[in-house]
Amino acid sequence: xxxxxxxxxxxGELLTNKIPDLSVKVQNVYICDLLSWVMSHAQKxxxxxTVLTNVNVPAVALMTEVACVIIPEAIKAxxxxxxxxxxxxxxxxxxxxxxxxxxRRIIDSKLLS
Amino acid sequence: MSTxxxxxxxxxxxxxxAGEASSNVKKKLAQIGIAAxxxxxxxxxxxxxxxxxxxxxxxxxxxxxxxxxxxxIAIIDNGxxxxxxxxxxxxxxxxxxDNIREMGFGAGMGLPNMKKYADKLDINxxxxxGTKVTITVYFI
Numbered sequence: 001x002x003x004x005x006x007x008x009x010x011x012g013e014l015l016t017n018k019i020p021d022l023s024v025k026v027q028n029v030y031i032c033d034l035l036s037w038v039m040s041h042a043q044k045x046x047x048x049x050t051v052l053t054n055v056n057v058p059a060v061a062l063m064t065e066v067a068c069v070i071i072p073e074a075i076k077a078x079x080x081x082x083x084x085x086x087x088x089x090x091x092x093x094x095x096x097x098x099x100x101x102x103x104r105r106i107i108d109s110k111l112l113s
Numbered sequence: 114m115s116t117x118x119x120x121x122x123x124x125x126x127x128x129x130x131a132g133e134a135s136s137n138v139k140k141k142l143a144q145i146g147i148a149a150x151x152x153x154x155x156x157x158x159x160x161x162x163x164x165x166x167x168x169x170x171x172x173x174x175x176x177x178x179x180x181x182x183x184x185x186i187a188i189i190d191n192g193x194x195x196x197x198x199x200x201x202x203x204x205x206x207x208x209x210x211d212n213i214r215e216m217g218f219g220a221g222m223g224l225p226n227m228k229k230y231a232d233k234l235d236i237n238x239x240x241x242x243g244t245k246v247t248i249t250v251y252f253i
Contacts (some may be wrong), residue, residue: 009207024192033217034220034222035216035217035218036161036218036220036222036223036226037220037222037225039133039157039161039222040222040225040226040229044149044153050217052216052217054128054216054217055128055129055217056128056130056131056132056216056217057217058132058162059131059132059135059136059160060160061158062132062136062139063135063136063139063153063156063157063160064153065149065153080129084129084132088136108169
């Protein structure tokens with residue numbers, strides 16, 4: 001599914017400035033809040049759900065080449081994090097939903113390739 | 114292609130700067146057309162080593178050499194050294210403080226991740242002197 005479709009499904013709000021590449025597709029979902037674990041296991045094209053909002057999040061997203069970061073449960077992202085994400089073309093989406101509800105909606109959409 | 118040499122400072126307690134060197138190397142490797150899976154291996158291993166230098170050793174330096182067939186990344190610090198390297202290599206073992214854990218690090222996976230992603234990993238460490246981590250990723 002495309003990022004815009006994902007945002008619609010999870011009632012998401014784009015926290016970073018823009019979607020640098022509209023053709024980017026989300027292929028899977030990965031949920032974890034331990035950064036080294038994420039670096040060891042997240043795959044390119046994942047939508048990564050994390051409650052972490054510090055400046056290391058965009059760095060890890062960049063290294064793992066995830067399609068986007070989703071911050072659940074209306075957690076506020078730090079300004080520095082969004083700034084660094086914007087500089088590196090990382091997409092961060094915020095939503096009111098929790099991680100399980102995000103996953104359920106994505107699965108129910110049947111849009112994952 | 115001649116060898117490309119890059120040098121970075123890794124400032125102490127600066128997590129913003131810590132990602133800069135690895136992402137810069139990542140971009141450099143992409144520019145010269147290295148395969149994406151090799152870039153990912155090098156970038157993740159280097160990022161883990163940088164973060165370790167920031168967390169444990171008051172920063173350090175990164176020396177990167179990109180050759181035709183490999184990238185060699187040396188992260189050098191003047192930190193406390195690793196008293197028991199075998200123990201430090203154990204997945205889940207960490208000496209990171211609570212505030213580091215709150216940032217999402219300190220899971221005891223930094224060194225195991227370096228081992229996982231590097232094709233060759235050399236660690237020279239001496240207590241009270243410092244640590245040199247050398248990561249090699251082959252392109253072919």
